[in-house]
Amino acid sequence: MKKLILILLSVCTITVHGQTNDIVETDGFVNPLHQANAGRIVFMGSNIPLEQLKETDFLTAYELKPVSDLSIRPFLANSITNYLHQLAPDLPADELIKKGNYQFTFYVDGKSVYTENLHYGAGLKKHTTTTFRVPITSSKGEDWWAIYMFNRFMLNGGEKVLTDGTHQLKIEMRPYINLGEIKVGDIIAQGEVQLIMKTPVLTQEEIAVQPIQANSGWEISNAPIDKPKIEEMNKLIALNKLKEITGVVVIKDGKLLLEEYFNKADRNTLHDTRSVGKSFASTMMGFAIQDGYIKNENQTLNKFYDLKQYANYSTKKDSVKLRDLLSMSSAFNGNDSNMESPGNEENMYPTDNWVKFALDLPMDNSKANGKRWDYFTAGVVVLGDVIDKSVHGGLEKYADKKLFSPLGIKNYEWQYTPQKVANTAGGLRMSTLDYARYGQLYQNKGKWKGKQLLSASWVAKTFTKQLPIGGRDNEYYGFLFWNKTFTIKGKNYETFYCTGNGGSKIYVFKDIPLTVVITAKAYGRPYGHPQVDKMMQEYILPAVIK
Template sequence: MLKILPKSFAFFLLAIQYAAAQMPDLVKTDGIRNKIHQDNVGRIVFMARNIPIDSLSQKDFLKEYTLTKKSNLNIRVFLANSIINYQHNLAPSLSEEQLRTSGNYQFRFFVDDRLIYSENIHYGCGLKKSTTTTFRVPLTDTSGADFWSIYLFDRFKDNGGRQALTDGTHRFRIEMRPYLNIENASTPIVGDLIAKGELDLIIQTPPLPKNLIDVQKIKPSADFEIAASDCDTQKIKELNRQIALENFRQITSIVVVVKNGKLLLEEYFNGADRNTLHDTRSVGKSFTSAFMGMAISDGFIKNENQVLGDFYELRKFANYSDEKAKITLKDLLTMSSIFDGSDQNSESPGNEENMYPTDNWMKFALDLPIDPKKQKQKHWDYFTAGVVLLGDILDKSVADGLEKYADKKLFKPMGITDYKWEYTPQKVVNTAGGLRMNSLDLAKIGQLYQNGGLWKGKRILPKKWVDASLSSQLPIPDRDHEFYGYLFWNKTYKVGDKTYDVFYCAGNGGNKIFIFKDLPLTVVVTATAFNRPYAHPQVDTIMQEYVLPAVLKN
């Protein structure tokens, strides 16, 4: 390992930059790794593949690069010091652990000398921050790697990068600085530039086959008539083009049902077709709400105000309390129970990831303690284990178990015959998610709610239950004008100067069933972008910028 000395001009410039304010290092770093590191301190270099530092040479540094769907564009960052020591300069009084959990690197992306996107990456991004002075990360990758930097580059593209990188050659630059989120400070503290790099990025949009862009012809269906009304086909063609270019990724279908239950659009992508059974993940939670409404209507359950103590001998489970016994079905339907469980908090004892490895999901949920903070102030908090409890209660309460009951009371009356359940370890249908169904059958469920619980004139769900489900029961914290009903979400889209209220089912990957409140409109979007940060935002863009403007043309 070489000693840190100003042996290169780049290092000398960086030493001058920090000389005035440089504090003694808090931690010992890895130092300057080798001559290629020494000669490039303060630089971000671009590579066409993953090249280990010991094999890297100047000839591997890219000056230009053609960005395609099959790109493996990597960067290597050469630093004079480690991030902890850079942060120590910003806040000398903080300990190493405080610095570690209070900040990280800030990345800034420029196209043609214009700042497009800036992000202070999360402190847990996986770098060995205390000692590291050089590291490689991929910006794009064809191997399916799950790496924070790929998501970062995706966010750059989703937040203006895609619009800036039009066909042609662009000067692309990345800059890095240290940052800290100091307690009680209104904004992060951002340090001086520690590394930057640039290259010419060449964008060449490939020609696309006409069949990938054209609006797809709707085939006859036994359950839906084809709408005679028109829509803005140019908008749909442009949407199809963006999906084909993978600017909207892993979309598998978009189905639009309009007034009187007629099909206006039925588009399939990425190998899917009308018969594909889509893994819709938590969309299945909303089905649980439907089953509960039917079970109450049929007298198997009195009402949603029944409490857990009516269904379980809770003293047989851990952490018994009278408060736990008083949790209602409505609390679980609205994600507002006082269980110490939150899927939004990875440290929560009731987080769903802690449930899946256990051999009894129902027991996992009922063993959880209550959260004293939720006792003081009830609020919405996403809690998958609570929906597992609802499924278990339904399975014990209805005739012949939930699987047969759902088939008899919901699916067969609506002509839904091809679907696939997942199951809990107790062989109960998994009401938390994973119900696979084709796009037209998903559209039927949306249309059932659009029609107030009727399907082809037959009452399937009580209208009172539909109205309660599609109501704004609780606000969703930290989201502007978004609410939750009975296992249904609620938000507003804006097109032009008009707003459109919509209730919807939502599942990991970008799966949605939209039921518009004041429009005779149901929309299904299926996708496989599981665990990707762009999954749900890209569906919002599709709806707001393409589907709604196209459909509202008339």
């Protein structure tokens, strides 16, 4: 009896000791299934609510198709906060989850392929959560960190090793924390599933160059095209190797050479091309200057706003020129590439006045106006507001009168700021062919059907390399247009282009009569922009350039 009591006391002491090691109270084991599978990652073929989930739903094998739905559910014995506390016991709970998170390691057939320290911002209720479901592939366009992570695994070796056949995928989870150097804990959950890989058999019709239908509004080009190149590209799109591409249009010598649609899009689809819409702010600024509503791009912000009425006033803010905002080179403390930047666009969207958000920002002491490029969406919102206040009837009506109606663009949709001004940050929806009309206006140096709409001098200023883009070799920025050069068979082809999250592009080539539009919806995906570069470099340009 004494021996039994001693054993019980020992167990109780260990339990109490374990509790005192925790820094936060968690959800614990939420049901018997959770408790029975603690330390395990299970795979599911659909989103099954936890209260309905049974062990018979756990997958042992799954056919991973180009578009599929595969989810995981880790069953943890503790929350990530408490696991991090074991690695850094001196830090408070809220500080722990700012310095660490889960580490995921992917194995294929017993070999480690990819490890990712999940960004600290991913995940919810980290103090309490002990089990959660996330999709790692989705046919529904879900926006989850786990999908992005699985995409990065595929891009960083997964696609190469997951060849046709059956493979064992294993995922391990550990806690990690960044204390100047990365510290990693023990495995907290792991799981395996057999992935069955089969390359779909495509018909010739699925990969053939799509015939241009009647009534496009364009004269059809008879220029030669390397059809096998385009068919190779179409095959990759059909196999989802080039993902979420919705349209490709090529205008050569002012004529429609190629028009193709994918992933349920068609000629009438209005595409959300995100920051492609920023370039339209540059266009409308050109019209406003041309019509005398705005003197020129060298006017300063204090001509349009009493900046002393905004926070963080300085004379440096007064001296920001319109051209500084057009070239993303103002000295505002705003940088969308830096999540810690006060002016990051993600800090702007929840506010009820985006212009005030921008004009309230402090100036960056390390920057001088017009000298350094930093991507700054809030500055383009200010440009839209300046135009809206300056032109007759406001920006939206002015754009329809000066740009859309003359180009024959009738079906389009603006998004709006909280003040109901047409949003120049992005989100302007149009058809792929109508985006081509816009690109061709610039290809024609501001002319459309022989009439000069936008001044050639403004197009020339826009298509001037205003500043180099930091961190990119031989890439530049104009007035809300980007610049790069493709090299095909040893020859350079320079282009100014619009670009938006998801991979949408409007390319206007400088020395050859070529305009290319690609629409895509790979929003936030790591492959969104690189795959479009691949399409241009390896397929479209070699196919249409002599």
